Amino acid sequence: MFDDQPVRGDLDEHVENMLDLLNDYDITLSKGTPEDARHQLTVMTDLSTGEPEEVDTVEDVEIPPAGDGEEPIPARVYAPAGDGHPTVTYYHGGGFVAGDIDTHDELCRMLANRAEAVIVSVEYRKAPEAAWPEPIKDAYAGAQWTARNADEHGADTGTHVVAGDSAGGNLSAVVSLMAAERGMPDIDRQLLLYPATTYMDPMPSRAQNGDGYFLTAQDMLWFVKHYIDDEIDAHHPWAFPLNARRDELAETPPAYVLTCGYDPLRDEGHAYAQELAEAGVDVEYSNHESMIHGFLNMEGIVDHTYEGVEEVAEQIRKA
Numbered sequence: 007m008f009d010d011q012p013v014r015g016d017l018d019e020h021v022e023n024m025l026d027l028l029n030d031y032d033i034t035l036s037k038g039t040p041e042d043a044r045h046q047l048t049v050m051t052d053l054s055t056g057e058p059e060e061v062d063t064v065e066d067v068e069i070p071p072a073g074d075g076e077e078p079i080p081a082r083v084y085a086p087a088g089d090g091h092p093t094v095t096y097y098h099g100g101g102f103v104a105g106d107i108d109t110h111d112e113l114c115r116m117l118a119n120r121a122e123a124v125i126v127s128v129e130y131r132k133a134p135e136a137a138w139p140e141p142i143k144d145a146y147a148g149a150q151w152t153a154r155n156a157d158e159h160g161a162d163t164g165t166h167v168v169a170g171d172s173a174g175g176n177l178s179a180v181v182s183l184m185a186a187e188r189g190m191p192d193i194d195r196q197l198l199l200y201p202a203t204t205y206m207d208p209m210p211s212r213a214q215n216g217d218g219y220f221l222t223a224q225d226m227l228w229f230v231k232h233y234i235d236d237e238i239d240a241h242h243p244w245a246f247p248l249n250a251r252r253d254e255l256a257e258t259p260p261a262y263v264l265t266c267g268y269d270p271l272r273d274e275g276h277a278y279a280q281e282l283a284e285a286g287v288d289v290e291y292s293n294h295e296s297m298i299h300g301f302l303n304m305e306g307i308v309d310h311t312y313e314g315v316e317e318v319a320e321q322i323r324k325a
Contacts, residue, residue: 015295073143099172101229175201
């Protein structure tokens with residue numbers, strides 16, 4: 007299954023423009039402190055996204071603390087008009103260090119409108135202030151909260167999807183594993199958008215796409231250094247899901263895995279899709295050959311973003 011290795015097409019001309027813009031603003035996520043990375047991602051978001059789409063209802067909520075957390079977990083609920091909508095718990099990207107519900111606000115708005123779904127975007131705690139496993143505790147708590155409360159926002163809580171991009175794709179896979187082991191909450195589909203699934207495996211795409219296409223191989227090493235305090239933890243399946251046994255994967259819900267041709271994470275996303283399929287999970291896999299990591303947040307410059315968002319929305323509707 008998925009025997010053919012994903013490839014790169016010709017780099018999209020709008021992506022080339024995006025990369026030129028990032029170079030002009032010297033956007034390099036791993037060159038400073040975690041606070042610097044957070045600022046850089048915010049600047050990048052301002053450069054690459056368009057005007058926020060209107061959604062019928064957008065509400066900021068608080069989820070009770072999880073793990074060692076003392077403060078409530080911020081979340082934002084996007085709800086179309088009416089009721090009976092599919093429910094999505096969404097986890098933003100940012101290397102476990104950066105990103106928040108604001109950097110991914112426009113993506114969640116687009117998904118809510120196109121999928122006609124209630125999206126609950128969870129702002130889990132980030133490293134290094136809250137290293138693994140604290141973020142996964144927040145992510146799991148977010149999925150539980152969604153399952154219990156999204157009906158108050160017009161959702162059909164009998165249809166629950168977990169979704170996320172990059173680090174958030176990792177968390178979506180991990181929450182699916184956690185829910186399968188613990189028996190709750192029910193999850194009907196996992197959407198893994200250019201996910202980080204392994205720690206140090208020498209995937210070819212990390213070398214092929216390791217520099218010059220926004221996310222770099224050096225960025226990934228820097229992020230993991232902040233996320234994982236003890237290297238032995240990096241081998242836990244709830245840290246990087248490609249560590250999971252096939253019998254563990256077999257209990258997880260149907261999956262959709264999206265990768266990008268010019269992404270250092272391309273091959274590990276593909277490898278995880280293969281492992282899920284070999285475990286008997288129903289998997290759909292899509293490689294956007296001309297795209298870079300993070301393109302779903304670049305609709306202000308990259309036209310193909312809309313095609314990608316529509317593809318993800320279709321997967322939500324399938325749940």
